[in-house]
Amino acid sequence: MKNSISDNQNIAIRKGNLNDLEAMQQIFRDTIEAICKKDYNAEQRKAWQSGVENEERWMNVIRDQYVLIAECEHQIAGFCTLDHSHYIDLLFVHKDYQQKGIASILYDEIEKEALLHHSEQLTAEVSKTARPFFEKVGFHVIQEQTVNIKGIALTNYKMAKDLIS
Template sequence: MNNITSDNQITIRKGVSADLPEMLQLFTATIDEICKQDYNLQQLEAWKSGTENEERWMKVIRDQYVLMAAIENKIVGFCTLDQGNYIDLLFVHKDHQHKGIASLLYQKVEKEALRCNEKELTADVSKTARPFFEKAGFQIVQEQTVNVKGIAMTNYKMVKHLIS
């Protein structure tokens, strides 16, 4: 996939293993700053501890369809698609919220799912991301409580039926 640049100089490209340190930093900073209105400190800390599982992140880069959004070579967001139909991760840098980056990444991921003849997209979505996913046409299948390091957190199993 070639780099695609839009008018506001956001470049979308495939993620590579060299992106991992910057991805992890963006992941934790975004959770700290953007999700704090929806989750308490214990929950945020448990969620961020996901960065400690290096094997999982290597597997994401190796096995998933990973897209990076960059402005002037700095990663400002990323989205991953697992097994062609599950959005595993979608994060946008805390300083670049509400600029269309998540939408741009999501559109490319949906396009990839359609290219793979998928009929639906699913995601486990945080309280913080729920409005974005609803705007993108996803519906809640169920509210769920997940345990991360013994800390209970609410998220939503969501689905979007794709029309090719």
């Protein structure tokens, strides 16, 4: 499927696969470093980025979750994953493709998938940086929480969106 993100760029959305794993991990690291600076200090970003080292977790994402990849001019511009048809596990957009509507396009497709599975609610645990986006698409904060990664505390938010009113 194709969606337009600007006058001269098209975005293609496709299912992710094992061949995308390395690019997904790079986007994960780079986005945290470049985009989350205003919300998390260097120590927190480094701890968060260390999640890329958990090979088993990333293999489980590719194998067990619904993974969507956004491509722009043959480059992976972002990705989003849905676990158990109701939990948005990962949503990252490449630092060079921010503010172009890619997260919205990915989110819309993930919501459609959740609805296909008759999910009544979508949930996510989101960073301070991602919270405004999730609020914009209809999520509300259930709880602010502190997570510890390698002994470093990070604030994030449990959020939810009711799909069936």
